[in-house]
Amino acid sequence: MIARLSLWLALRILGLAALVAPAVARSDWKLEWEAELRHRARYPTWRTNMILISRALGSLPDAAWIRRQFTLDADAVHDAVHGVRMLLKTPGFTVIALLVFAIGIGATTAMLSVADTFFMRPLPVPQAERVMTIWQYNRETGAARQDVTPGNAIDWVKRARSFEAIALAEPTGLNSEIPGREPEYLKATFVSDQFFKVLGAPMLLGRAFEAQDYQQGVRVAILSYPMWKNRFGGDASIVGQAVRLGRGAPHTIVGVMPPNLELRLFNNRFQRQPEPLVWLPKQGFVDVEINGRRTGFWNVLGRLRPGVSMAEAQAEFDALSAQLAREYPETNRNIAAQVVPLRAHLVGSLSDVLPLLLGAAAILLIVACANVANLLLARGVARGREFAVRQAVGANRGRLIRQMLVESFLLASVGGILGLALARWTLNVIARLRPLDVARVDHIPIDGRAAVIACVVIVVAAIVASLTPSIQLSRPAASAALKEGRASSRGGTRSVLVVVEIAAALVLAVGAGLLVRSFVLIQRVDPGFNSERVAVLQLFASPRLDTPEKRILFFDQALSRMRALPGVVAVGGASSMPFGEARMVLRSALAIDGQPPASGEDSQIFTTTVAGDYFRAMGVPLLKGRLFDATDTASSRHVVLVSSSAAKKFWPGADPVGSRVRFQFARVDFDAEVVGVVGEMRHDALDRPARAELFLPYSQSGFYALTAAVRTAPGSPTTVREMKEQVWALDPLQSVFDAAMLDDLVSWTLVGRRFSLFLLGGFAVATLLLAAAGVYGVMSFSTSQRMREFGVRMALGAKRSDLVGLVVRDGMTLASLGVIIGIVMALPLTRLLRVLLFGITANDPVTFLWVSLALVLVAAAACYVPARRALSIDPVKALRVD
């Protein structure tokens, strides 16, 4: 009894295992096992009963083993060969599917590579997660990640305990005065003694600064990699040599920084060459620095002690800021500290944009998959007979599903390879659009990691794309119906896919539309000046011009020489040039006679000294009173102009002209009369408000920095180079910090916007095209399926226009459904864009309306060709189909 029971059980197990065995070998395989089991069962003992069952269980791995052999050797290869053959048979379909996959996979891979580079790849700094940058935060204005004032930086470095090393950095420059060479301004950075301990990165050559380098008067320098490569030809013997880098005695080069080490020190969001070329040791501090708590332009970075978290460091700095606020209430009342990990600092504004772009890439990939799925479905209908035949001769559902999967994989793999090329191209474009405050954009590689990413994307895409088709087409009922050679359904699944595509396209198009509108609006912003044909030359007076009188004379001569150049209309200069490369931020409290003194932010005004015909050169209008003229000299009564925004802020509802004001400029007290009001100017960016600004004549200040603004007439032959030469004619050793056209400087501030606009716009256009292709595919397919119906309708008296209406109405139904779903999805999603918008809300109805309209039009256009085909039906022929 037990013997029979165990045999029965063993045979049941065998029966189950047989399901795993491949069909071709199944009967023989099963016979072999059954014979052994039955043979054993003839001589039952207690042990054989047990053995029978455990042995029978062994049939499962055996069946699986055989199955694997068969799958590898026969089925998979067969599927692949068959797949390739089928794909080659329909080259049109294959090419389109490949392109669709290439776009989707390429875009996704490119974006994932960007994300990988920024968020995953190790930084060239050991244990980079412990390196923090520390910034000032103004609680009153909300301005975040501000450069640190010297006084605060010194106190932070002295008092902070959370860091095993903490250092400060001060931007500086070297006027290279090498005889026989064009004078040049080398960007340099002073660093305090633990700076290289914070970084922990080994020098490429030589050594980091050591204690003895920080003694007064030691002339040593470390070169950046680009400086070493370009200026010294990558000569390793430079280490240890004394080289003339700036004025005075030469510097001994002690080391060369490693390549690819970008730190983006200083909040130079708008600088075009942000990395310093020369590193110098900061040898002690002077009083002005220790007490300097008004203007921030230094940086602090530190390496956390092991076990100390970022939050703990932030807490310490909160306490420190509170302490400093008590000690220096006048300057530090609203100053807090912000601890930002190095990586987050380097990622910069991309951390706002990247998730959006990743999302956009994902949407594009989904639409691409939906499109390929649609194509596969359409093709599947055409292949209905093939599938039906295969099913009839014994192919099971799994086999057909696998066939679809294999073909989808073939398409995705080849498409993915094309996609990688596309990704490379996309990344090149990104590198060219280099968003300003983002480091490392130009070295995003397409390498092994990118290939792995692409492989993952390909697998996902292949599975997603073949999911619906394989389930649909392998359904026995569908196959049976298809045997008749006619479609039974209208392709409900395909319609759903198209609706999804349109909805996704709408979401992206709305996002891109919002960005476009923001961009247009921001470009329409009046900066307050006319930037056309204005050249800007930023100069820092050399130490030879050691008195205000000498500087006034020098700049007066330089400006007049430029004025004499052909085609020059007006020349002026200002200490603080809007959108200039080096930002001079000079602010002062303003006291007005007859008004109660204000305090804090309310009392602050930007102070700028202007020379020559500055306002005319910049195209800034005079609104009231008079401009400065030749009568305003060093010895005459002190006068000032105020901007219209300053007039609004300090003289609300009153006329500032004639009032007496007191302020400080470059640590000199001024008591002056307001003689006029000029238009307001934006200084940092078009999306930031204009400055409340006060202007004083250069002849009364003799400040050490002046930026010349040279306006030329249209078609003027004078080049920026010739303007520079006018400076060198006066002093061949005077370097020009930066020379550029003003409108380039302004448009440079929009690079970040252009970047996100370009990419999101690109995704939107690609998705839109794919969605249009989807609509076209479905409509032309359903039209071709309905030829007979159309023929009947025409035979019964339907007009051709009725038929076109029928087709277009179907298409429009899908399109409007997609648009409605898309709008519903876009409403919450566009809020993610808020940071990037300017002048409109995230749910800007105008954008939504136009984009929806555009999408419906595109869909209508996609229906047009199929509709035309319906027009051309010959009813007699159509009825003869079958």
Next chain:
Amino acid sequence: MNLTYPTTLVLHALANGYGHGFDVIDATGLASGTVYPILRRLEEEGLVTGRWESVSIAREEQRPPRRYYELTAAGEKVLERALERYRLTQATASRGRRLRPARSS
């Protein structure tokens, strides 16, 4: 080919006249799920040939015909080399002694 220890055991059992799958299992003490794939692999590589026993015996026992395996010339050579390498003649021999003789017909 890949001569693992179990493969060598199976070859050795076949050389000693244990022809049926279950007998090989008895002789080697390996699991059925191990022995069968090894047999199939050996057969595929031509080291072993499989035959079905005559239908008359099967009919007499009222079961399907059993399949038995024999070493080919190539299989014998491989086994020789394997034995040299593993020096396990004794090990399998002693294992075989402990077993009851297979009651094949």
